[in-house]
Amino acid sequence: MIKINNLHCKVEAQDGEEKPILKGLSLEVPAGEVHAIMGPNGSGKSTLSYVLTGRDGYEVTQGEMDFSGEDLAELEPEERAAKGLYLSFQYPVEIPGVPTLTFLKEALNAQRTARGEEEMSAPDFLKLAREKAKAIGVSMDMLKRPVNVGFSGGEKKRMEILQALILEPKFLILDETDSGLDIDALKTVAEGVNTLRADDRGMLVITHYQRLLDYIKPDVVHIMADGRIIKSGGPELAHELEAEGYDKYLTEVA
Amino acid sequence: MGVITHTPAEQTLIDLLDGAEDWRAAAREAVVKFGLPTKRAEAWKWSDLRRATQGIEAAGVAGYRLDGSAIGPQITLGAGEEMMLDLTATAGVGIAALEIHVPAGQTARLIERHDLAAGAFVTARLEITLGEAATLERVVISEIDADAVGALRTRVVVAKHAKYRQSAVSFGSKLSRHETHVSHAGEGAEVDLGAVYLLAEGRHADFTSTVTHTGAGGVTRQLVKGAVAAHAQGVFQGKFKVEQAAQQTDAKMTHRALMLSDKAEIDAKPELEIYADDVQCAHGNALGAIDETALFYMRQRGLSEAKARAMLIESFLTEPLMLIESETLRERVTGLLRVRLGEMA
Numbered sequence: 001m002i003k004i005n006n007l008h009c010k011v012e013a014q015d016g017e018e019k020p021i022l023k024g025l026s027l028e029v030p031a032g033e034v035h036a037i038m039g040p041n042g043s044g045k046s047t048l049s050y051v052l053t054g055r056d057g058y059e060v061t062q063g064e065m066d067f068s069g070e071d072l073a074e075l076e077p078e079e080r081a082a083k084g085l086y087l088s089f090q091y092p093v094e095i096p097g098v099p100t101l102t103f104l105k106e107a108l109n110a111q112r113t114a115r116g117e118e119e120m121s122a123p124d125f126l127k128l129a130r131e132k133a134k135a136i137g138v139s140m141d142m143l144k145r146p147v148n149v150g151f152s153g154g155e156k157k158r159m160e161i162l163q164a165l166i167l168e169p170k171f172l173i174l175d176e177t178d179s180g181l182d183i184d185a186l187k188t189v190a191e192g193v194n195t196l197r198a199d200d201r202g203m204l205v206i207t208h209y210q211r212l213l214d215y216i217k218p219d220v221v222h223i224m225a226d227g228r229i230i231k232s233g234g235p236e237l238a239h240e241l242e243a244e245g246y247d248k249y250l251t252e253v254a
Numbered sequence: 255m256g257v258i259t260h261t262p263a264e265q266t267l268i269d270l271l272d273g274a275e276d277w278r279a280a281a282r283e284a285v286v287k288f289g290l291p292t293k294r295a296e297a298w299k300w301s302d303l304r305r306a307t308q309g310i311e312a313a314g315v316a317g318y319r320l321d322g323s324a325i326g327p328q329i330t331l332g333a334g335e336e337m338m339l340d341l342t343a344t345a346g347v348g349i350a351a352l353e354i355h356v357p358a359g360q361t362a363r364l365i366e367r368h369d370l371a372a373g374a375f376v377t378a379r380l381e382i383t384l385g386e387a388a389t390l391e392r393v394v395i396s397e398i399d400a401d402a403v404g405a406l407r408t409r410v411v412v413a414k415h416a417k418y419r420q421s422a423v424s425f426g427s428k429l430s431r432h433e434t435h436v437s438h439a440g441e442g443a444e445v446d447l448g449a450v451y452l453l454a455e456g457r458h459a460d461f462t463s464t465v466t467h468t469g470a471g472g473v474t475r476q477l478v479k480g481a482v483a484a485h486a487q488g489v490f491q492g493k494f495k496v497e498q499a500a501q502q503t504d505a506k507m508t509h510r511a512l513m514l515s516d517k518a519e520i521d522a523k524p525e526l527e528i529y530a531d532d533v534q535c536a537h538g539n540a541l542g543a544i545d546e547t548a549l550f551y552m553r554q555r556g557l558s559e560a561k562a563r564a565m566l567i568e569s570f571l572t573e574p575l576m577l578i579e580s581e582t583l584r585e586r587v588t589g590l591l592r593v594r595l596g597e598m599a
Binding site: 053076080081082087089094098103104106107108110111 | 545546547548550551552553554555556557558559561565566568569570572573
């Protein structure tokens with residue numbers, strides 16, 4: 001589903017200087033699998049999520065990113081979204097003045113149009129939104145409010161998963177979805193994510209802590225440091241990391 | 255003082271005003287002596303009227319029409335009336351003037367549209383007086399030709415306990431000057447001034463206002479928001495003057511604008527001039543660019559860059575329009591913004 005080969009990426013900092021962040025990252029996530037990426041701060045985890053989704057300022061200098069047979073680097077962010085790539089943001093963005101329902105209806109119909117499907121009618125969309133919101137414990141009242149404005153950290157993360165439930169992407173990248181969540185919210189969000197697990201859908205779960213992986217059980221765990229995957233293994237690798245910390249891997253890189 | 259050489263537009267204006275009385279005589283005198291204002295005049299430094307009217311020579315026809323009919327120099331509104339006021343002008347130099355009175359205790363709504371043809375230069379004066387406890391809502395929609403010039407000045411006298419609520423939308427032109435000067439009697443009187451400007455490439459709009467509080471306890475709220483494309487220019491000059499007698503004045507002025515390009519120009523001059531010691535007056539002014547993080551977030555959800563931009567600009571600009579009481583009218587004005595944003599994408 002997603003194949004990343006020897007990916008190098010540099011990022012333009014605010015002062016205009018370019019810094020290499022990804023340094024030959026290779027990763028393959030087949031359909032139906034959930035992979036986790038764990039790594040210390042600054043290892044390039046968030047950069048990977050942005051370069052895959054096409055954020056400005058994240059430039060691929062070498063390597064390939066293939067999504068279901070297509071070269072991602074050739075596509076605009078909205079084209080990648082329409083092909084089914086979804087990023088749950090570490091810091092979901094507030095958009096004052098745009099009601100969440102309006103935003104999601106516009107987004108869903110933009111994706112459908114791009115895929116050559118018919119737009120969803122307003123009543124059908126409302127029915128869909130109501131059903132999915134209920135499943136993840138979000139009130140319709142919240143959906144009438146502007147996107148993420150005034151929401152707590154936990155509410156924002158819940159909204160990210162609700163958006164995924166409505167947009168039904170083929171591949172999800174969850175960037176630090178557990179941060180800012182208490183244990184009850186974490187369980188609800190994980191339940192939402194688990195309902196999205198399917199044979200034709202892949203997921204990449206980016207996290208600093210092992211805690212989230214108790215609820216979203218990965219098939220494979222990768223450890224990332226200094227812009228590369230330095231070790232891959234089964235779910236037991238996450239527990240090993242939790243017990244021993246990242247130090248061992250950092251010294252290996254150094 | 256040296257004798258100035260008049261431009262053709264100035265000469266036509268002088269001829270049109272020949273033999274006039276009241277403000278027209280004073281205006282004629284000023285043009286004879288100094289010509290039209292240039293950027294060297296402090297109040298016009300970002301709106302050079304003399305320069306903008308270059309190339310306009312002959313006289314044109316301009317005037318106000320109420321509900322589609324020509325009207326005399328004075329009208330009285332009241333009894334919950336809603337009136338459509340149109341300022342129209344053909345190419346050439348034109349003058350329009352109207353006095354509007356809302357008697358004490360009466361309520362009225364005025365929807366004002368500007369329709370100036372290419373090559374028109376209009377000097378317009380509107381004198382509005384509100385009697386005690388009168389209410390007037392004025393909604394101004396200024397959609398004029400890109401090649402028209404408007405110097406549109408409104409004076410409003412607000413008596414005690416009266417309410418004046420003005421919402422203006424301008425899409426600019428070669429030069430569009432919207433002046434509002436309010437004399438605010440306080441004593442329970444309230445003034446709301448909302449304005450929005452959305453300027454496509456090459457256009458100019460200038461919102462200049464003064465609110466003078468003369469009596470105690472007056473409330474004024476002013477919110478002006480704009481978005482300006484490349485090679486376009488937005489101007490905001492707002493002044494609150496609080497006289498010594500106007501204690502307990504509560505006045506707040508905010509101007510916020512988006513630069514849609516590095517080549518956009520926005521000039522702002524908020525001013526407070528306060529002679530009373532027990533007042534609450536504040537002004538805020540902020541210029542910014544579109545939030546690139548929000549733009550990426552929206553595109554990641556599948557919206558095209560153009561659509562995402564238009565949604566962000568629209569949501570930014572509509573805040574002052576919340577003043578408009580009628581939901582239908584508010585939707586109509588928002589619809590106009592949306593159409594323009596679509597054209598600018």
